[in-house]
Amino acid sequence: MEFIIAESAEDMSRRAADRIASFVEADPSCVLGLATGTTPIGLYADLVADCKAGKISFADVTTFNLDEYRGLAPEHDQSYRYFMKKHLFDHIDIDQERTHVPEGFNPDADAVCAAYEQAIEAAGGIDLQLLGLGPNGHIGFNEPEETFPKATHCVDLTESTIQANSRLFDSIDDVPRQAYTMGIGTIMAARSVLVVVEGAHKAEIVKKAFFGPVTPEVPASILQFHPDAVVIVDPAAGELCRDMA
Numbered sequence: 001m002e003f004i005i006a007e008s009a010e011d012m013s014r015r016a017a018d019r020i021a022s023f024v025e026a027d028p029s030c031v032l033g034l035a036t037g038t039t040p041i042g043l044y045a046d047l048v049a050d051c052k053a054g055k056i057s058f059a060d061v062t063t064f065n066l067d068e069y070r071g072l073a074p075e076h077d078q079s080y081r082y083f084m085k086k087h088l089f090d091h092i093d094i095d096q097e098r099t100h101v102p103e104g105f106n107p108d109a110d111a112v113c114a115a116y117e118q119a120i121e122a123a124g125g126i127d128l129q130l131l132g133l134g135p136n137g138h139i140g141f142n143e144p145e146e147t148f149p150k151a152t153h154c155v156d157l158t159e160s161t162i163q164a165n166s167r168l169f170d171s172i173d174d175v176p177r178q179a180y181t182m183g184i185g186t187i188m189a190a191r192s193v194l195v196v197v198e199g200a201h202k203a204e205i206v207k208k209a210f211f212g213p214v215t216p217e218v219p220a221s222i223l224q225f226h227p228d229a230v231v232i233v234d235p236a237a238g239e240l241c242r243d244m245a
C-alpha cells in the first residue's frame with residue numbers, strides 16, 4: 001500500500017485524477033470502479049476539465065459504481081446515478097450505456113446483486129477502483145461488521161451513516177435505510193485501488209484504517225492487504241500519520 005499525504009485538497013484531487021487518467025491512457029477501454037460522496041467531486045471536476053481540453057477520452061471506458069441507495073429512482077436528486085451524471089457522466093465523452101450503477105429502483109435485491117457481479121465479470125473485472133472512506137471506516141456501504149462481506153449485497157445502513165448522509169436530504173426521515181453495495185470481495189478483486197480522503201474529521205479513521213490492525217470492524221483496513229492500493233489524503237486527513245507516510 002502506498003500512502004501519500006498531498007499538499008492540499010486540490011493537490012489530492014489532481015494526483016488522483018492523474019492516476020485515473022494514466023489508467024485510461026494506458027488502456028482506453030479499461031474498466032473503472034467509481035465512488036460518490038463529497039471527496040471525489042474535485043477529482044471528477046479535474047477529469048471533466050481534462051476531457052474538455054482533449055487530454056483524455058472516456059469513449060471506450062466502462063464504469064461500475066460502488067453502490068446505490070435501495071428505493072431511489074435514477075432521476076432522484078440524491079440517487080448515486082444522478083450524482084454521477086451531474087459530476088462526471090454528462091460532461092465527458094463516455095457512452096452512458098457503459099456506465100453501471102446498481103439498480104436502486106429494483107426492489108429484487110438478489111436479482112440486482114447477482115446481475116451486478118455478473119456484469120463486472122463479463123466486463124473482465126475492474127482495473128482501477130476509486131474509493132472514499134466513511135467516518136466509521138466503511139468503503140462502499142460495507143459497514144463495520146464481524147466478517148468481511150464478499151459479493152455485491154443489500155445492506156441496512158448504520159445509524160452513523162444515516163446521520164452522515166442526512167445533510168444531503170430534506171430530513172433524516174427521507175434518507176433511505178438500505179443500499180446495494182459491492183462487497184469487500186468485489187472491491188479487493190479490482191486489480192488496482194485508489195482511495196481519497198479529506199478533512200480533519202477523518203484523521204483518526206485514516207490512522208486506524210491504514211496503519212491499525214486489519215479487522216472487519218474497520219472495513220477499509222483490508223486494503224492494507226491489497227497488492228496495488230494507493231491512498232491519497234489531504235494534509236488534515238493525514239495529520240496523525242505524518243511519521244508513518
Ligand code: F6R
Nearest residue numbers: 035036037038039132133134140
Ligand atoms: C460512495 C461510498 C462511500 C463514500 C464515503 C465517504 O459511493 O461508497 O463509502 O466514499 O462515505 O464519503 P465522503 O467522500 O462524502 O466523505
